[in-house]
Amino acid sequence: MTRTPADPRLELLQGTLDMLILRTLRWGPQHGHGIGQAIRRQSEELLRVETGSLYPALHRLVKRGWLKSEWGVSEANQRAKFYRLTPSGRAQLIREQDRWSQLVSAIGRIMNPAPANEE
Amino acid sequence: MRPDDRDLEDEIRTALELSIRERIERGEDPQSARRAALEEFGSLQSTRDAMHRVWYSRWSEGMMSFFQEMRVGLRSLLRARGLALTVIVTLALGIGANAAIFSVVRSVLLAPLVNRDADRLLYIRQTAPGIGTKNFLFSMPEIRDMKSRATTVSAFGDFSTVDFTLIGFGGEPRVVTAGVVNGSFFEVMGLRPALGRLIDAGDDGPKAAPVAVLTHRYWTTVLHSDPTVVGKVIRLGPGNATVVGVLEPSVPYPAETQVIANVVTSPHHLGATMQEERWHRMTELFGRLAPGATLEGARAELKAVHASMVHAHPESYSPGARVGLEVKTLRDQLASPARTILLLLLAAAAVVFVIACSNVANLILARSVRRESELAVRAALGASRGALRRTLLAESLVLCVAGAALGLVLARPLVAVAARYAARFSVRALEARVDGSVLWLGAGLAMVAAVLLAYVPRLPSFERSNAMNPAVGGVRITPGTNRRLKIFATTQIACSFLLLVGAGMLVATLNAMSTANTGYDMRQVLAVDVPPPAGGAGGEATDRFFQEATRRIGELPGVEGVASGMVVPWRDADWTVLKVQFGFEGYRPANGEDNPACKFRPVSPRFFAVLGVPLAAGRDFTDRDGPDAESVAIVSQSVAQRLFPNGEAVNRHLWFDARSGLEQKPRRIVGVVADADDENVVQVPTMTVYLPWRQLGEPSRLFVRAAGDPYALVPAVTRTLHDISADQAVERPATLEDVRTQVLTPQRLNAFVFSAFGGIALLIAVVGVAGVLAFSVGARTREFGIRLAVGCEPRQLKARVLREGAVIAAAGILVGGLGGIALAWVASRLFGVAQMPGALPIAGAAALLAAAAILASLLPAVRASRVDVIQALRSE
Secondary structure (H helix, E strand, C coil), rough: CCCCCCCCCCCCCHHHHHHHHHHHHHHCCEEEHHHHHHHHCCCCCCEECCCHHHHHHHHHHHHCCEEEEEEEEEECCCCEEEECHHHHHHHHHHHHHHHHHHHHHHHHHHHCCCCCCCC | CCCCCHHHHHHHHHHHHHHHHHHCCCCCCCHHHHHHHHHHHHHHHHHHHHHHHHHHCCCHHHHHHHHHHHHHHHHEEEEEEHHHHHHHHHHHHHHHHHHHHHHHHHHHCCCCCCCCHHHHHEEEEEHHHHHHHHCCCEHHHHHHHHHHEEEEEEEEEEEEEEEEEECCCCCCEEEEEEEEECCHHHHCCCCCCCEEECCHHHCCCCCCCEEEEHHHHHHHHHHCCCHCCCCCCCECCCCCEEEEEEECCCCCCCCCCCCCEHHHHCCHHHHHHHCCCCCCCCEEEEEEEEECCHHHHHHHHHHHHHHHHHHHHHCCCCHCCEEEEEEEEEHHHHHHHHHHHHHHHHHHHHHHHHHHHHHHHHHHHHHHHHHHHHHHHHHHHHCCHHHHHHHHHHHHHHHHHHHCCCCHHHHHHHHHHHHHHCCCCHHHHHHHHCCCCHHHHHHHHHHHHHHHHHHCCCCCCCCHHHHCCCCCCCCCCHHHHHHHHHHHHHHHHHHHHHHHHHHHHCCCCCCCCHHCCCCCCCEEEEECCCCCCCCCCCCCHHHHHHHHHHHHHCCCCCCEEEEECCCCCCCHHHHCCCCCEEEEEECCCCCCCCCCCEEEEECCCHCCCCCCCCCEEEEECCCCCCCCCCCCCEEHHHHHHHHHHCCCCCCEEEEHHHHHHHCCCCCEEEEEEECCCCCCCCCCCCEEEEECCCCCCCCEEEEEEEEHHHHHHHHHHHHHHHHHCCCCEEEEEEEEHHHHHHHHHHHHHHHHHHHHHHHHHHHHHHHHHHHHHHHHHHHHHHHHHHHHHHHHHHHHHHHHHHHHHHHHHHHHHCCCCCHHHHHHHHHCCCCCHCCCHHHHHHHHHHHHHHHHHHHHHHHHHHHCCCHHHHHHCCCC
């Protein structure tokens, strides 16, 4: 999809999609579309996950054992494939969260050095 | 669980529907909702592919499609069932034969022995090449000499065999072969007990309690693995012995025995002759390398010790005998006699595999030519060369795997047969089993065959546009394909020729052996082993027993004569090689020569009449030639002619040479009999000296000449002998003819196995030649049609095809012959022996193959001559 420079939406950082999916599923099972919508809503429309990357990512996580999938019925009484966090997925989420906060603070230190060092 | 493609598609579709529904609920109208959702989702196809790639790597993708190909291949082969079956059976024969022979080769030549540290276990052997004796054995004084001086060998074990009558496990008294060993024997051999204990240092010497160990085979087969056997007291020969244990399963070398006992059980072993006489050699010797010593070091030292021993006792070692010493590991000793024959068999099996493969290659090639148009269509539709090869590989893999599977099923019974066969050469063959490594071999061979076969057919050329002409339904054969077909057929004929000549050689040898004149009357003479009575009577008692037995059996109806001796021809192999030097009155050996060595045989009166050996001069022994009468002898014609060329042998005297250790008193020659060779099945001139056993020796074999069927006399003879002595064992009654048959078993088996290989090869080759010609005729229908149309006689066409078959056969035989000469050269380089086959086997094999090839081309030839002209011309 092409985007105009004025488009306010952000590119997802490499490798963060998996973490966002795991995080979204922390509160219970959800189907693929629901996960996409949740990320969009919670990021206040700034992050928009493309279908072409969301679904392969879901399958990648299933293959690694962090998610489990099964067919179910949505609130609107429609058939859909639901994803659920496995215990090892939960552990992985904690690991990724830690790594992410370290990364954020490290990048933050470089980009916004402490005022004392300026001058 | 991997989701399949349908599941992936389903997931995207439901997600799309969810999205559409959401938009509608938000108030969009259905159509724009749908459009927006589709735009948001982008390419459904590429999403699905991306999901698919998560699960299926490129490699497994390839495997999937390969399995697909295999399924297709299987289906297309099911349509050509005849061809598939031929290929599978052919391959199965090739792979099965290889697997079986390989199992035996591995167990004999490659597998480790159960003996602890088998690499340090030595087999020491005295040889006397000068008198043709490979195993001269050792005497106790010799062993004592070796023991006292060797430093590279930490311990020696000695082993000799004695036949004992065994009583005590129920049933009749049985004669068993017992090994008599010293206390360190089992320690040296590195063997463990399966039950109880083995004979050890405490059992050595003349004062120990008599004990016996059972061999595993005897314990399992005869005693049905009875666990209570340890502690039992049995009667073993003259005395009692306690069974102390059962030996673990191990290679029965140097002799297959039922029990192994300590020295004290055998009065003979304790006697002065055994202990003191240097010439009394009956013992085998083993040793264990001392720590730090090497095989080469031990060999050098033992040879030096042996040489100085020979030097110190010149009276016991005649220079002409060239007594020497061999030292090798037991492992090498066990493998060496079987190595040549096994390698030969392995080569034969490999040749059968080559024949099978080239035959299968032919069939596949013929089939693929028929399929050329199919392949061309596939190529035109965009299949790459690789894809086409993969199709072919998948098909040949299906065939080869099926062939290998069937071959391995065949391998099990084949291994059993081959093991029993090879056991004649090496006892280790009995350990042969079908196991994992054979499976690998089968799989390997199948892979080799499959890859070869997949590369045999020519792929449709991508440049040549007319190859892709599906309208042409028939087969087009190119000269290249035809040449390849013929090369394969020629290879088969050549290989079959080699095998057939080999088989022919062996059959010719066997035939010569089993029809050769032996000097004996073979059919009517029953030989029975009547070993010394359990009481160990000897002397007077034995004398009386045999006198009585001869008289009473002689009175039985249907008996024409009874005699006794010590040697059943061919069967008593250890006796037949024994030669003793004699001095002859009036014969002076040439300078530097020794007194002549002759066989010597104690026999009873009428021995020659009963066995059908004609008397040439003088008289037979009589009952009057007793221990107190004049000492007499009878010599064979070879002795008479060689030593007394003027025919004056009778009434001369002979005596045992001083070196023999036997009494040197002169014995008068009273008769001359025809040569009779009891050692070689094909008679060679034999110098033999016969003595009456009442003057020297102790009989243990009875010969009964029957008027009718000799075997009908067995019950009466046995009963009579038991009447005289209830404990007397009566063993192995057989006519001399059957004894010879039994002795010839290895030759018979050799001939049989190679003939079987040859037969298989011939069969495959015939199928191959017939297949090639049938195919070539089928492909040239049009050519034949034209020929017939322009006035060619059907007869000429027939001759033409037959000629093609004959040319293939001739070329094959020529190549095979050249290959054979090359092979013989290699064999003579490797083994030092090359027996060139006689003219008969060569001519026979060639004739057989030529006939088979012409027969195989007959059917295609007839078909060629019956081509319907109109049909043939219209077919294209």
